[in-house]
Amino acid sequence: MPGEFEPQEKIYMLWPQRPDNWRNGAKPAQKAFAEVAKAIRRFEPVTVLASPEQFSNCRNTLPPEITVLEMTSNDAWVRDCGPTFLVNDKGSLRACDWKFNAWGGLTDGLYFPWDQDDLVARKICELEHADSYRTEDFVLEGGSIHVDGEGTVMTTEMCLLSAGRNPSMTKKQIGKKLKNYLNCDKVLWIPNGIDKKETNGHVDDIACFIRPGEAACIYTENKKHPFYAVSQEVYRTLSGMTDAKGRKLKVHKICCTKHPVKMKKQFCIDQVEGSKPRKKGELCIASYLNFLIVNGGVIVPQYDDENDKKALKQIQKLFPDRRAVGVHTKEIVYGGGNIHCITQQVPKVRTTAK
């Protein structure tokens, strides 16, 4: 699996729709998704996948240089239900089609059913003419892992050892699966994430590789900040780790929002049994770390917070050869994720099958 910072072919996104997760019939979220898509399109091709009911609206909302295709899904998190693309020794595109169960299945998952989400990876592989490995015996979401492209994968124990995913497997067995499927030699285990109740602590909200040998993570010294404990832990953990090549990791700090982002008073979300309700005053997982690296750019969440500019500057400094572009994504965070969660990169390859 190539690192996200390696050359990419295009970005896939799903189009948000379900009114039991996105307020006001997903209209504000659709606007934010469109802004993310347009920001990415400045750097590389984007394909947005919309349901049959939303196809026309999505096509008419987005500019013509963004491709819109039909694809049914249960929600809009292509990072998690989409394929994880790999490149084999011959330079051909391959993919892991992870078994998906909506972040914990019937144990602590976020909705039921998830059958259409679980077909998204296969359908994207068909679009890319990429052969895929289906992991019928192993549940994983793309947002729970990051790789450096040189043999190291980072993840969290909170997520991968959760009761709703692969409860019959030991930590060692799970690590082995990761190494086998991603062709990695070493797993960096971070204890906790910041959204235990949603994704069970996906790593892509708290840390990532910015290049081989270097990582970034969320960091705050404000003891009252809800992410304080985890941010201290992840910084300390990663700083003490070496990667698969034996390099001691250089870890960069990315600030948190000054004020925690919370659910607003009026939410107008459908009340549906089996779907996670969104309550007034609930903490949102507003992390600047959930950015997306693209060819020549980094797309960074902004929240109308005092630290928006600081975060953008910090991230810009980490990527001297890319342009950091901020997009207001509060409406996406209200739905439970952010820019990295709603995107999936296809790496550039030397050869493609027809």
Added chain:
Amino acid sequence: MPGEFEPQEKIYMLWPQRPDNWRNGAKPAQKAFAEVAKAIRRFEPVTVLASPEQFSNCRNTLPPEITVLEMTSNDAWVRDCGPTFLVNDKGSLRACDWKFNAWGGLTDGLYFPWDQDDLVARKICELEHADSYRTEDFVLEGGSIHVDGEGTVMTTEMCLLSAGRNPSMTKKQIGKKLKNYLNCDKVLWIPNGIDKKETNGHVDDIACFIRPGEAACIYTENKKHPFYAVSQEVYRTLSGMTDAKGRKLKVHKICCTKHPVKMKKQFCIDQVEGSKPRKKGELCIASYLNFLIVNGGVIVPQYDDENDKKALKQIQKLFPDRRAVGVHTKEIVYGGGNIHCITQQVPKVRTTAK
């Protein structure tokens, strides 16, 4: 618009599903569609488009070398609701996205609604990254025209002058539309087709170009054959015509089935208001002429009729550089069309946009 006999990139098909048109839940038809797809795949790439509900079944039914993508439609006639591909002077792919109204709209169309069919052309153009011309003021189906790629288009008056399509336009105005959109100089008007009640006489059941200057048409001398009158008329009409280049057309005869194909006793089709019923003993439009030309091959309908081999031989003789392959398609004809109706070719182009 290139002739069908010019080099192709791939073939699109839709996957049959609706139980009010296809007997036994479309299972026999799906088998026949799969055989057609596999026959084409011997010569060039095939993409089959299936609804969200049928995606997994379609994917699992077809071999991996056939691409399966999600696409919603109202039925499975991509020749008629799909795009008509063009190549512009720069060698780029373009398409006509004809307004579609299910072969006659509320006047004498075959089902309601047809909104998803009418989006198929646009969606295929997105897949092909092809710009399209939407004809909001002009209703047409791809099966009602054939071109020679050198300025001539053939069609039928029965269809194009029908009351359900463009009743406010004169024959001259309709001819002008065809010439403009297809970049043709001459329209060859054939009076009648053989399925007045279904497509109002699509030309692709009775005649086609096999190369510039040469056409083929159905022909029988058996006065009792239901296609006798039309077959005589189309042969006579075409034989007296010259094409856009001033060449007198050379017209080849293709036999009809020895025995008319009729609906069987047991049909098990859902009874749905607004959809055309299929009655016991009803005549099927079983024409050998509804074949598809592909790179190096011709895919020819077969009906378990005494004349199957004769038709295949006649068609093989017309295409000395291609291999004529017969596929049993009675189950497709029960649904109202045949191989040409369920396929749409993408011509080879020099350049493609990303």
